Amino acid sequence: MAEIVGKCWVFGDNVDTDQIIPAERLVSANLSHLNDFVFEKVRPGMAGEISDGDVIVAGKNFGCGSSREHAPLSLIQAGISCVVAESFARIFYRNSMNIGLLLVECKAGAAEGDVLSIDAQAGRVCNRSDGSERSFEGHPPFIAGLVEAGGLVNLVREGRF
Amino acid sequence: MGKTIAEKILSEKSGTDARAGQIVVADVDYVMVNDVTGPIAFREYGRLGTESMFRDRMVLIPDHYVPNKDVASAEQAKEMRAFAKRHGVENYYEVGKGGVCHQIMIEEGFAAPGRLIVGADSHTCTYGGINAFSTGIGSTEAAVAFATGKLWFKVPETIRVELAGRFGKGVGGKDLIIKIITDIGVDGANYKVLEFCGDGVANMAVSDRLAVSNMAIEAGGKAGIFPFDRLTEEYIRGSVRGEYAPASPDADAAYCSTLRYDLSEIEPMVAFPHLPSNGRPVRDADVKIDQAYLGSCTNGRIEDMRAGAAVVKGRKVHPDVRFLVVPATQRVYRQMMDEGLAQIFLDAGAFVSGPTCGACLGGYMGILAAGERAVSSTNRNFIGRMGDKDSEVYLAGPEVVAASAIAGRIATPDMLE
Numbered sequence: 001m002a003e004i005v006g007k008c009w010v011f012g013d014n015v016d017t018d019q020i021i022p023a024e025r026l027v028s029a030n031l032s033h034l035n036d037f038v039f040e041k042v043r044p045g046m047a048g049e050i051s052d053g054d055v056i057v058a059g060k061n062f063g064c065g066s067s068r069e070h071a072p073l074s075l076i077q078a079g080i081s082c083v084v085a086e087s088f089a090r091i092f093y094r095n096s097m098n099i100g101l102l103l104v105e106c107k108a109g110a111a112e113g114d115v116l117s118i119d120a121q122a123g124r125v126c127n128r129s130d131g132s133e134r135s136f137e138g139h140p141p142f143i144a145g146l147v148e149a150g151g152l153v154n155l156v157r158e159g160r161f
Numbered sequence: 162m163g164k165t166i167a168e169k170i171l172s173e174k175s176g177t178d179a180r181a182g183q184i185v186v187a188d189v190d191y192v193m194v195n196d197v198t199g200p201i202a203f204r205e206y207g208r209l210g211t212e213s214m215f216r217d218r219m220v221l222i223p224d225h226y227v228p229n230k231d232v233a234s235a236e237q238a239k240e241m242r243a244f245a246k247r248h249g250v251e252n253y254y255e256v257g258k259g260g261v262c263h264q265i266m267i268e269e270g271f272a273a274p275g276r277l278i279v280g281a282d283s284h285t286c287t288y289g290g291i292n293a294f295s296t297g298i299g300s301t302e303a304a305v306a307f308a309t310g311k312l313w314f315k316v317p318e319t320i321r322v323e324l325a326g327r328f329g330k331g332v333g334g335k336d337l338i339i340k341i342i343t344d345i346g347v348d349g350a351n352y353k354v355l356e357f358c359g360d361g362v363a364n365m366a367v368s369d370r371l372a373v374s375n376m377a378i379e380a381g382g383k384a385g386i387f388p389f390d391r392l393t394e395e396y397i398r399g400s401v402r403g404e405y406a407p408a409s410p411d412a413d414a415a416y417c418s419t420l421r422y423d424l425s426e427i428e429p430m431v432a433f434p435h436l437p438s439n440g441r442p443v444r445d446a447d448v449k450i451d452q453a454y455l456g457s458c459t460n461g462r463i464e465d466m467r468a469g470a471a472v473v474k475g476r477k478v479h480p481d482v483r484f485l486v487v488p489a490t491q492r493v494y495r496q497m498m499d500e501g502l503a504q505i506f507l508d509a510g511a512f513v514s515g516p517t518c519g520a521c522l523g524g525y526m527g528i529l530a531a532g533e534r535a536v537s538s539t540n541r542n543f544i545g546r547m548g549d550k551d552s553e554v555y556l557a558g559p560e561v562v563a564a565s566a567i568a569g570r571i572a573t574p575d576m577l578e
Contacts, residue, residue, distance in 0.1 A: 014347055014348070014436060016541075016543045016544075018522075018523070018541070018543045018544070018545060018546055019543065019544060019545075022523065022545060023197075023225075023522040023523050023524055023546075024523055024524060026197045026225075027197075027226070027233040027234055027236070027237050028200045028233070028236060028237045028240055029233045029236060029237075030233075031200070031201070041544060041545040041550040042544060042545075042550065060348055061347060061348035061351065061381060064347055064348065064381060065283065065541065065543060066282075066283050066522075067198065067280075067281055067282055067283040067285075067297040067298060067299055068197065068198065069198065069201050069281075069299040069300040069301060070201070073201075087348065087351065089348070089351060089381055090351060090352050090381060090383055091283055091297050091298065091299060094298065094299055094302065095299035095301070095302075098299060098301045098302060099299075099301060140184065142184045142313065143184075151301065152301055152302060152305050153205055153208050153209060153301060153304070153305070156209050156210075156211070156305055156308060156309065157208075157209060157210050161186070161305065161309065161313075
C-alpha cells in the first residue's frame with residue numbers, strides 16, 4: 001500500500017456512530033451517498049469540505065455504539081483515507097477491516113488542518129506540519145491477511161474462508 | 162488452566178482449544194439482521210458468488226423503521242421481505258407478528274444457553290442474560306455467515322463481575338449496569354467479556370440479567386454473560402428451539418480483572434447526557450423533562466411494563482410530559498392487554514403503541530425537538546440520539562421512567578406524593 005498523505009480533522013474521545021452518521025439517514029436509498037451526512041449533527045458543513053485523502057484523528061474508543069456498517073462506509077465515500085485514533089470500538093474496527101477503511105491505532109498528536117503522512121507498511125505516522133513522527137503496531141497475521149485480500153467478501157470469493 | 166464461559170463456547174463452536182487472544186473461526190448457531198443492517202448484508206451476499214446459504218440459521222427481523230416510517234423505509238422493508246421470500250428464509254418476522262429483534266430472538270427460542278449467536282445490531286449481546294455468547298457484527302460479516310455458517314472471532318479476555326446480595330425495592334438490572342459502566346467507562350470492557358457470577362445472580366430475575374447484558378456494549382464489551390441456573394431454565398422453557406448445552410466457567414479460569422458489587426447497595430441510577438457512563442444516583446438529579454419513554458430491547462419486556470404500571474396506577478401523567486409506552490414485542494403487547502397494564506397506562510394519560518425501535522434511535526414515533534429532555538429506559542444517550550442535536554436523553558430503569566412521567570422531573574417512585 002502506498003503512503004497516504006492527508007489533511008487532519010481532529011476529534012476527541014468516544015466519537016460514536018450516531019455522530020459519524022445519524023440513524024435517520026440509514027435507509028437503502030441513501031447507500032450510494034452516505035458521505036452527504038457524515039458528522040452532520042456535530043460538525044455541520046464538514047461533509048462538503050472533506051478532500052480526497054483526508055485523515056481523521058481522534059482519541060479513545062472511536063466508533064463506539066451501533067454496529068452500522070454505514071459508519072465506515074460513509075467515511076470511505078467521503079474520501080477519508082485513514083482514521084488514526086488511540087483506540088477503536090470493536091464492531092467499528094471489524095467493519096472497517098471488512099470493507100477496507102484503514103485504521104491506525106496510535107496517538108497522532110496532530111492539530112486540525114495538519115498534514116499527516118502514513119506509511120502502513122512501516123508502521124509510521126509523520127506530521128508534516130510540525131515534523132513529529134510516531135510509530136504504530138501492525139495488525140496480527142489473520143487481520144493483515146483480511147486487509148490484504150480487501151475484506152472478508154474477497155476471502156470468501158477466493159475460497160479462503 | 163481452566164476456561165471462562167466465552168472460551169468454553171468458542172472452543173466448542175470452533176473445535177479448537179480457544180484461549181483469550183487467539184483468533185478462531187467458529188460455527189454460529191444463528192445470524193440475525195434487522196431492516197437497517199439487512200439490506201447491506203443482502204447486497205454483500207450477492208457479491209460472494211455462491212449459492213450456499215445456511216437459511217435455517219438466518220433470522221430476519223424488521224424493527225427499526227417498521228411499521229414503515231416513510232417511503233424510503235418502506236422500500237427498505239420491502240427489500241427485506243423480498244429477500245426472505247426469494248431465498249425461502251422462514252425465520253422472517255412481519256409487522257404484527259414480531260417486534261424488537263432481540264426480544265424476538267429470545268421469545269422465539271433462537272437464543273439459548275451455550276449457543277453462539279451473531280447479529281448485525283450492536284445489542285445482540287443481550288442473550289448473554291440467558292448464558293449465550295452473542296455479539297454484534299457488521300452487515301458484510303452477516304452476509305458471510307449466511308453463506309458459510311461461520312465467522313472469525315478474536316477470543317476475548319474476560320472481566321469477572323462478582324455479585325452479592327439482592328436489589329432493594331425499585332432497583333434493577335438497569336441501575337446495576339449504569340453503575341458498572343460509570344465505574345469502568347464506555348470503553349472499560351472494549352474487546353472484552355463481562356462474566357457475572359456470585360450469590361447475587363440467583364437473586365436477579367432473568368429480565369434484569371437481560372437488561373445488564375444488553376448494555377455490555379455500552380462499556381465496549383463483546384458480550385456480557387450470566388451463568389445458567391433454575392431461573393434461566395424456567396424463563397426459556399416452552400419457547401426454546403431444540404437442544405442446548407449451558408456453559409459454565411472452570412474454577413481455575415483466567416480473568417483479566419475482577420469487579421465486585423453488592424446488589425443491596427445499588428441505588429436507582431440515571432445516566433446523564435451524552436454518555437451512558439455519566440451515571441448518578443437519581444436522588445442527585447434535578448432535571449425537568451418533556452418526555453418519558455418506556456420500551457426498547459433494554460427495558461421493553463413484560464416485567465418492565467409491570468414495574469412501570471405499578472408506579473403509574475391511579476396517577477396521572479404530568480401535564481408537561483408525553484409518556485410513551487412501547488412494548489418490545491407483539492407478545493409483550495398482548496400480555497399488557499391481558500394483565501390490564503395497557504388500561505393502567507391509558508388511564509394515566511400515556512401514549513401506548515405496538516412494538517418498534519423507532520424513537521430509541523431517533524428514527525420516529527417520539528423525536529425530541531431542540532432543547533427538549535427525555536428520560537428513557539433505552540440504552541444510549543449520545544448527542545442527538547433521540548432527535549435534535551440540542552436535545553438530551555437521560556437513561557434510567559422502568560420505575561424511574563414511570564415516576565418521572567408523573568412527577569414531570571427525574572424522580573424515583575418514593576419521591577411521588
